[in-house]
Amino acid sequence: MIEVKNLEKTFGDQKVLKGISTLFEAGKTNLIIGQSGSGKTVFLKSLLGIHTPEVGTISFDGRIYSELDKDEKRELRTEIGMVFQGSALFDSMTVEENVGFPLKMFTNKTTEEIKERVNIVINRVNLVDANHKKPSEISGGMQKRVAIARAIVNNPKYLFCDEPNSGLDPKTAIVIDNLIQEITEEYNITTVINTHDMNSVMEIGEKIVFLKNGLLEWEGSKREIFKTDNAAVTDFVYSSELFKKVRKMYLEEDNL
Known part of the structure; x- marks a missing residue:
């Protein structure tokens, strides 16, 4: 909290x-x-x-x-874990090295312990066969998964x-x-x-x-x-027809 x-x-x-x-x-x-x-x-x-x-x-x-x-x-x-805008991965490092970087910097874990933890979080974010690839070799969505894995690797x-x-x-x-x-x-x-x-x-x-x-x-x-009537919020949120429809749906549900 x-x-x-x-x-x-x-x-x-x-x-x-x-x-x-x-x-x-x-x-x-x-x-x-x-x-x-x-x-x-x-x-x-x-x-x-x-x-x-x-x-x-x-x-x-x-x-x-x-x-x-x-x-x-x-x-x-x-x-504290941090996921940066644009992922902010190290281009010269593999996925595995990027994810393990915080453990090398801030813990006294052994190489084997780091590898084990890295594999756990890489699997948790559903990255398959990416351990030894560089950021430039994977998609933007996969890069974001790597950034999330790196952010949570230190629990x-x-x-x-x-x-x-x-x-x-x-x-x-x-x-x-x-x-x-x-x-x-x-x-x-x-x-x-x-x-x-x-x-x-x-x-x-x-x-x-x-x-x-x-x-x-x-x-x-x-x-x-x-459902709010706050004018500042509605001006910000309902700038598109989609969100106007969503609001209408929520209001109708509450009136059922």
């Missing part, structure tokens, strides 16, 4: 985050959405410790990040995903969404996903945080977002 209280972040004379408070639960896919300039990227980087907010706290299962010493912060970082408590569907076709994006949700539930991870993909909201939006102009404008589930 990650708890955020009254978070504020300023760059120069511009306040980007304006007192955000929310809770991300373990075992659920928590999505951050909002238009460009809403503050969602700064919010995600603050959760990761890349930015230091001037006001407010971020707690990881009761551990307030700003109150941890250097060793405690280092320990917390070993509990993280917290998983952060930055635009995990970027560059993927809609069908592959749904597969990746479902894989992230399955892993989140299976390992009871606190997963936070920064996305602009409304299909992800429909598929896996168990908790949705909608930011606008640095404020938490709305939060709720995927069912609730299709």
Whole structure:
């Protein structure tokens, strides 16, 4: 669980985050959405410790990040997995080497232990016959699976995903969404996903945080977002006829 209280972040004379408070639960896919300039990227980087907010706290299962010493912060970082936009794989490494990289960097596991764990997570994300291939030799969807495998190889408590569907076709994006949700539930991870993909909201939006102009404008589930009368949310979500139809379907179901 990650708890955020009254978070504020300023760059120069511009306040980007304006007192955000929310809770991300373990075992659920928590999505951050909002238009460009809403503050969602700064919010995600603050959760990761890349930015230091001037006001407010971020707690990881009761551990307030700003109150941890250097060793405690280092320990917390070993509990975090990250799926980067564009996958961010090492081109010169094989799939197996990419996935095993965090174990070599942050653990004292033997070569055999690393290989065993790598094979477990590669199988878990359904990568077949890819261990010895380079990223350039596999598809974008497979690269994303490698990125997910690398993110979970160290059994993280917290998983952060930055635009995990970027560059993927809609069908592959749904597969990746479902894989992230399955892993989140299976390992009871606190997963936070920064996305602009409304299909992800429909598929896996168990908790949705909608930011606008640095404020938490709305939060709720995927069912609730299709029923809300919040004007800022409806303007953002219902920009296509598809989502208008989905909303109508949800409302009709509730009236049955």
